[in-house]
Amino acid sequence: MFNRIIFLVMLFLVAVSAPLSRASANNMSMIRDAEVENTIRAYATPLLEVAGIDPQSVSIYLVKDNRLNAFVAGGLNVFFNTGLLMRAEAPEQVIGVLAHEIGHMAGGHLSRLHDAAGRATAESIVAMVLGAAATMATGRGDVGAAVIMGGQHAAQRNFLSHTRAQESAADQAAVNYLDATGQSARGLLRFMEILEGQDLLQTERQDPYVRTHPLTRDRIDFLRAHVARSPHSDAPSRPGYEEMHERMRAKLYAFLESPVRTLRRYPETDTSFVARYAQAIAYYRRPDLGRAIPLIDELIAERPEDPYLHELKGQMLFENGRAEEALAPYREAVRLLPHPLLQISLAQVQIELGTPDMLEEARQNLSNALKIEGDNGFAWRLYATALGRLGEEGLAAYAMAEHALLGQRLPEAAYYANRAEQLLPQSSPTWLRTQDIKAETERLRENQKR
Template identity: 55%
Template sequence: MQLIRDAEIENTIRIYATPLFQAAGLSPQGITLYLVKDRALNAFVAGGLNMFINTGLLIETKEPGEVIGVIAHETGHISGGHLARSGAALDQTYATLIATYLLGLGAALATGEAGVGAAVLSGGQDIALRGLLQYTRTQETSADQAAVNLLRATEQSPQGLMNFMESLSGQEVLLTNNQDPYLRTHPLTQDRIDFLRQAMRESPYANKPPDPELVVLHNRMRAKLIGFLEPLNQVLRQYPLSDTNLPARYARAIAYYRVPDIDKALAEIDALLAEQPDDPYFRELKGQMLLEHGRVAEAVPEYQSAVLSLPDSSQIRLALARAQIALDSREMDRAALENLTVTLAREPSNAGAWRLSAIAYGRLGDQAMTALSLAESALARGKYVEARDRADHAAGLLPENTASWLRAQDLKNEAERRLKKQN
């Protein structure tokens, strides 16, 4: 399995999910969303407040209501406490599984890819997921009911969820290996389909069309995923040159960049920027194109423009910091540390950001903070012996009782605690 990161796609999913989480009485900030690079239709929750959504589901759904319906259903599993009832033995398995995903995520951020970064995880975990995420029919019915209630509370139609479930119903006759994982882990019955059809008849929002702004976001998200994940010939089949709509041009710009054909890629993205010069994701993409083709000095202003539009985006800040560090100047290293501080305030377990911090501090001659940053990175990657030793080294260099010295002590103690737990 692979996890991917992308600021625009994660923001779109957050926009879909936040009203549902709030309606369910859940803190949106308390739920972590993960994108799984997998063609299969699937979404699931695990380890408490962690929701995983396959790229295949995002690409194959034609309108936002389908994804929103699935998120509403998965939110029903969370609010219903279905995972908590799995028992203490499974709790530890979930914790281990999520920890491994988080490590994979840290590795993805350390790859240097600003847009879509990937971390390869053990294929054996897919087997574990199939075994652990076998929701009962009772839980599925309960989650459907919760989903319908959440959609009503947010004044949205259950049409999308019903369409998604009906698209899966035809797979029931297939052999298990040919079914989408969603069907294997979420038992589908005719009663559930009938319930959703009845919900459509009773909903005051049944015929409410999708929000046009969400349709725009959905089409951009699909185009971006297709551009990054499909070969050029497939992209051009889905988005031929005759298609001059924004999503088509966006997908082609990404596909050309991946070939790589940097001239065509820049021509496409520059045309989009001519129409929408303040779009942060277009700026981010152009910065990525330039950075990965060695044109670092040109990439930095593009990332800076993106940050000006989205100052709270930890991922775009991280990309800017990476480009600034690539320029290899003391001024840029200091600027990179400012951006990394913002990233790490939001993602304190981001191993890649800590690694970049160590590089910047090292160049600036701050050995203590270099050691402390490397200790943070090691802990985030699960390298507990390294984390303990580097934290101990940092503590010896830092003034006692300062915030950084206390953090070094905490890191050392946490690394030792985890080592004992492993043994």
């Protein structure tokens, strides 16, 4: 859902680029989009399975940054810069990078973060983690930056850097995973060749991937030798992967670049599906719904079972004050794909319409979404709104307490938790959760005093 670009200060991003400053903190951001996230997850799932990692335990994050970078951090979390996704020439390049990063994950290379924690004070790490949570909950980068700046020290640039030995081990794991899934390692080799010339650049001009993943001639020679002997080197892309990749690139480009640049890259003379998809987004962003809506309707007529097309139409209409018209396409998107981000968008439309039936449906959609996205502050705020309008004051107070805690607004979290405690049936599951919120709020308050 690119209509909600969530500015998020990330501990890990700061660590791989430069020592933390207020300027750099405010420039870090993340985006959410069901189609892009699901595309990467489709690429990752076979690799994770052969690596012995449960795909459902891995989270995928999209970092709004034009530079080439991808990394794993903080456990089973994979981060991709939008710049890498847009510049990747084929799905095999993204898949190769994924295989390498999963090699770091499976190899336990993240354990070196414990050593890094000894160099960066615990207070600074806690502050940055809290800042990330605060920004996700509020959608405001300045809130997260303010929390982070309260830390006593900044994590250093090499916080996530890997050693050459770890890089070689991850490369070996990557080609093993690719062979095991019958996929070519040419994409990973091509990505490394793209980065090879950056070794001669000044550090500040290098892409972050080069600085945190040491690139050596031995590594490239290893990949070339593997490609030369692997029986899978000429394997074609899996069915559907190439279009998924081109759609992902077109969507990212159309939302993150100006409409003028998008229409230059995907001109009207190009009548392919992917080009018209990008054109529809560009016209919607101008905004020119007179051109955008007919284009998206044309695409939907060709592929009526595509949930992302219905989602895009709903977004176009809702953001232009046409909530009633947006309801049907959002409902169809959720019917086709009950993804939490789609459910949250549908619920927002239903709350805007505000009838009792709509509010009850919004409540159910948000309840379903929060089972998966329990750390989504925007969803908790919408949930509180729907519950409040339905007269469920105790549950609304509880939802506001969750929202405030995610945003690190501790007095507010304590207030709403106390109110929920008074209004909810004692010992009910939600009442018990309010006790957890109160305890966590108090713990965080004590930490702030130290």
